[in-house]
Structure formats: C-alpha cells, structure tokens
Amino acid sequence: MRQKSSLIKDKEAVKAMRTACGISSQLHTLSMTGAVVGLTEKELAQKISRVYETTEAGSWAYPMLVGAGSRTTIIHAQPTQKKIKEGELVLIDMGIKYKGFASDITRTWPAGKKFTKEQKTIYEIVLTAQKEVIKATRPGETLTGLHALSKEILLEGLLCHKVISKDEFSEVFPHKTSHWIGRLVHDACPYFNEDETAVKLEAGMLFTVEPGLYLKNRKDKYNNIGVRIEDVVLVTEDGCEVISSVAKEVDEIEELRAYC
Numbered sequence: 001m002r003q004k005s006s007l008i009k010d011k012e013a014v015k016a017m018r019t020a021c022g023i024s025s026q027l028h029t030l031s032m033t034g035a036v037v038g039l040t041e042k043e044l045a046q047k048i049s050r051v052y053e054t055t056e057a058g059s060w061a062y063p064m065l066v067g068a069g070s071r072t073t074i075i076h077a078q079p080t081q082k083k084i085k086e087g088e089l090v091l092i093d094m095g096i097k098y099k100g101f102a103s104d105i106t107r108t109w110p111a112g113k114k115f116t117k118e119q120k121t122i123y124e125i126v127l128t129a130q131k132e133v134i135k136a137t138r139p140g141e142t143l144t145g146l147h148a149l150s151k152e153i154l155l156e157g158l159l160c161h162k163v164i165s166k167d168e169f170s171e172v173f174p175h176k177t178s179h180w181i182g183r184l185v186h187d188a189c190p191y192f193n194e195d196e197t198a199v200k201l202e203a204g205m206l207f208t209v210e211p212g213l214y215l216k217n218r219k220d221k222y223n224n225i226g227v228r229i230e231d232v233v234l235v236t237e238d239g240c241e242v243i244s245s246v247a248k249e250v251d252e253i254e255e256l257r258a259y260c
C-alpha cells in the first residue's frame with residue numbers, strides 16, 4: 001500500500017533519513033578524495049557505483065548526475081564519455097534510499113587540487129547563500145521566504161564581483177532553492193495552504209537547501225562555471241539540523257583534493 005506522505009516526519013522516518021544521508025555523504029566524500037583527471041564522467045560514476053554496492057543502501061534515490069567542465073552548467077547532467085580535465089570543476093548530484101527514504105546531496109569541487117580564482121569566487125557566493133539559508137531556517141519561516149533570501153545573497157555576490165548585471169540573474173539561477181524530501185526525492189507535499197499562503201515550517205519537516213549558479217555562453221573568465229551545493233535539513237524546535245555531512249568549505253575541499 002502506498003503510504004501518504006506527511007510534511008512532519010515521525011521518528012522512524014527521521015532515523016531512516018539520517019542513515020540515507022550518512023551513506024550518501026560517505027559516497028560523496030569518497031568521490032572527492034580520488035584522482036579524477038583523465039577519467040570520463042561515466043568512469044567516475046562507475047567508481048561511485050562500485051562502492052555503493054558495498055553499502056546498506058536499498059537503491060539509488062535517482063540516477064546519479066556527474067558533470068565536469070562546461071557540463072557543470074547543465075542542471076541535470078547525466079554522466080557521459082566526456083573526459084575530466086585539470087582545471088575543470090566536477091559537480092556530483094547523488095543520493096541513495098534507505099528503508100524507503102530518499103537522500104539528495106550535491107557537491108562541486110575541483111578536478112585537480114585547487115579551485116581557480118574565478119571558480120572560488122562563484123563557489124563562495126553559492127556557499128554563503130547556502131549557509132545563510134540554513135542559518136535562517138526555523139519554525140515559522142517558509143520555503144518561499146528562504147528562496148527569496150537565497151536569491152538576494154546570490155545576486156548581491158554576483159553584482160559585488162561584477163559577474164553579471166541584474167537582468168541576467170534569472171538565467172544563472174533558474175531553479176528553486178528547496179524542495180520537500182522524504183519517501184520521494186521531491187516529496188509530494190504541498191508548498192501552499194488552501195488560502196494560497198506558503199506553508200510555514202514546523203519541527204520535523206525535511207527539505208533540501210540547494211542554491212546554484214550556472215554561468216555559460218559567456219566571453220569572460222567565468223564561462224563554464226557551474227556550482228550547486230545541496231544538503232538535507234531537518235527543522236528543529238529552534239532552528240534546523242543539517243542531516244547530510246560532506247565537506248563544503250573551500251579549505252576542507254582542497255584538503256581532501258590534496259591527496260588525489
């Protein structure tokens with residue numbers, strides 16, 4: 001029988017989600033510590049799949065996305081035969097299911113040991129937006145409000161570094177910051193009440209925080225830089241808890257990449 005999804009998750013659901021996010025986080029961390037220059041996107045995906053086979057995961061939550069270089073600017077990049085090159089970014093959007101609960105995590109990191117100056121600029125704008133949204137998450141807030149905050153921080157960062165003009169913004173951030181998550185990656189729960197007001201967050205709700213920036217078809221040094229950072233958060237009585245756990249600070253990532 002199909003269970004009706006509820007916005008406020010019970011203890012068992014949260015427990016399963018913690019395990020799902022834990023396993024997915026390990027797979028992300030592992031992918032981040034290996035050499036990838038010279039591999040194809042498919043070969044990198046296969047490497048992750050081989051480790052997945054050794055975990056307690058029930059299934060994939062969705063087909064893994066792996067994009068490198070210009071393909072990081074494609075929101076849903078299925079892995080291809082494209083070879084990963086030094087100096088490129090790698091974006092992996094991947095999550096497994098455990099006891100019927102789906103996880104959804106994205107990380108973006110350099111194929112080599114370090115981010116380039118331009119990659120780092122864009123990465124830090126996205127990271128700031130992601131962390132500020134997490135900081136603002138608490139009961140009473142709404143996903144609409146958090147999305148507005150995310151857009152505000154991304155735009156401010158881009159304008160501050162003179163990356164784009166204001167009217168280009170919707171092209172570089174064409175998706176929402178969050179979606180509900182549960183038995184389905186995009187859990188089928190309402191975003192609005194019957195009176196069309198946004199659903200207010202309450203303790204026990206689970207959703208993703210995933211701002212991104214996708215810079216393509218440009219003639220400047222920011223061309224082909226795509227960054228998305230995505231975690232799963234649980235709303236608590238006085239804020240939220242990030243359930244997924246993968247390095248996301250620039251120095252943490254470069255430390256992991258140093259071993260590749």
Ligand SMILES: [Mn+2]
Binds near residue numbers: 104179208210230
């Ligand atoms: Mn997502």
